[in-house]
Amino acid sequence: DTGVSQDPRHKITKRGQNVTFRCDPISEHNRLYWYRQTLGQGPEFLTYFQNEAQLEKSRLLSDRFSAERPKGSFSTLEIQRTEQGDSAMYLCASSLVWGQGKNSPLHFGNGTRLTVT
Amino acid sequence: QKEVEQNSGPLSVPEGAIASLNCTYSDRVSQSFFWYRQYSGKSPELIMSIYSNGDKEDGRFTAQLNKASQYVSLLIRDSQPSDSATYLCAVGQGGKLIFGQGTELSVKP
Numbered sequence: 001d002t003g004v005s006q007d008p009r010h011k012i013t014k015r016g017q018n019v020t021f022r023c024d025p026i027s028e029h030n031r032l033y034w035y036r037q038t039l040g041q042g043p044e045f046l047t048y049f050q051n052e053a054q055l056e057k058s059r060l061l062s063d064r065f066s067a068e069r070p071k072g073s074f075s076t077l078e079i080q081r082t083e084q085g086d087s088a089m090y091l092c093a094s095s096l097v098w099g100q101g102k103n104s105p106l107h108f109g110n111g112t113r114l115t116v117t
Numbered sequence: 118q119k120e121v122e123q124n125s126g127p128l129s130v131p132e133g134a135i136a137s138l139n140c141t142y143s144d145r146v147s148q149s150f151f152w153y154r155q156y157s158g159k160s161p162e163l164i165m166s167i168y169s170n171g172d173k174e175d176g177r178f179t180a181q182l183n184k185a186s187q188y189v190s191l192l193i194r195d196s197q198p199s200d201s202a203t204y205l206c207a208v209g210q211g212g213k214l215i216f217g218q219g220t221e222l223s224v225k226p
Contacts, residue, residue, distance in 0.1 A: 040125075040206050042216035043161065055212055085188055102168055102178065103149035103209035108160040 002026070004109035012115045013082055020078045021112045025094030030074050030100050033106060035091040043091055049075060050097060082116045089113050091117055120144060121208050123217035130224050136193040137218050140206030143187065149209030150182055152191045155201045155219065161205055165191065196224045 003023040004053045031034050031050050034041035046065065047057040051072040064082075069075040080087055090113075093106035122141050130136045138152075145195045149168055153161035165180040167173045167189070175210040189208075193200055203219040 031212065035216075042121075042123075042218045048213055052211070065161070075202065080124075099183050101146075101148050102216060103212070105151055105163045105165070105166050106207075106214055111160050 004092055004094050004107055004108035006090075006112050008112055009011050010112060010113045010115075012117065015082055015084060015116055017082055018078065018080045018083060019114065020074050021090055021092075022074060023092030023109060024074045025092070026107055028096070029094035029107070030072070030097055031095045032069055033093040033095070034075070034077050035093065036088045037091055037111075045108075046077075047053075079114075081112075084116045087114055087116045119217075120210070120215045121206055121217040123204075123220045125218055126221040127223050128220055129225060130196050130222045131197060132198060134196050134224075136196045136200065136222055136224070138191040138193075138204050138206075138222065140189045140191075140208075140217055141187055142189070142206075142208045142215075144208065144215075145184075145187065146208055147208045147210060149205040149214075150180070150189045150207075151214065152178075152180060152189075153205040153207060153216075155205055156202045158177050166206075193222075195224075198224050198226050200224050 033048040034046040035042045042093040064080045089111045091111045093108045096104045100103045129148040152164045155161045177194045181190045205219045206217040207214040
């Protein structure tokens with residue numbers, strides 16, 4: 001079990017540029033999540049996948065954000081035309097699917113810290 | 118009303134004392150509840166999960182769940198300075214977890 005891996009760890013970009021982050025989940029986990037966290041707040045849900053299907057996306061998520069998980073393994077999160085308000089820690093997590101309406105715990109990666117100047 | 122609410126703190130306790138962290142949630146159908154610890158600049162790490170009413174103990178940590186009151190708590194016994202961190206409550210909602218804003222705990226030597 002190598003854990004959830006995220007790349008890069010830090011990204012500094014200028015406003016208006018596009019950025020892409022990568023997440024490699026724990027290999028046997030079929031669910032993959034993206035969260036965003038700003039200082040003093042808890043992680044905010046963005047979207048999640050089960051295998052390659054994107055099952056839910058936050059209503060608050062701008063259409064500048066897009067995520068993919070093309071083969072049900074790694075995932076990418078792209079932010080187009082970045083704004084200063086996009087500066088945050090972007091967290092990826094993975095989990096197993098459980099039945100009977102229960103959630104299994106999420107295992108988080110180390111995150112990608114985005115700074116938009 | 119926020120979906121998951123926690124006191125933001127900071128909560129300060131002396132070393133060796135019991136720290137009590139509280140969380141309320143709004144979705145009555147939620148069945149899965151978690152406590153995560155997050156050190157400054159790090160990602161959240163799982164401490165406890167609880168799915169049934171009552172208490173669940175793991176070492177110095179006890180999670181308590183009361184679904185009728187929509188309330189989850191975490192007790193940390195014999196608090197240590199290394200327990201100083203932000204504690205996040207998370208509640209299952211469909212296939213995802215919703216997090217509270219976190220409670221900052223400071224354990225003073």
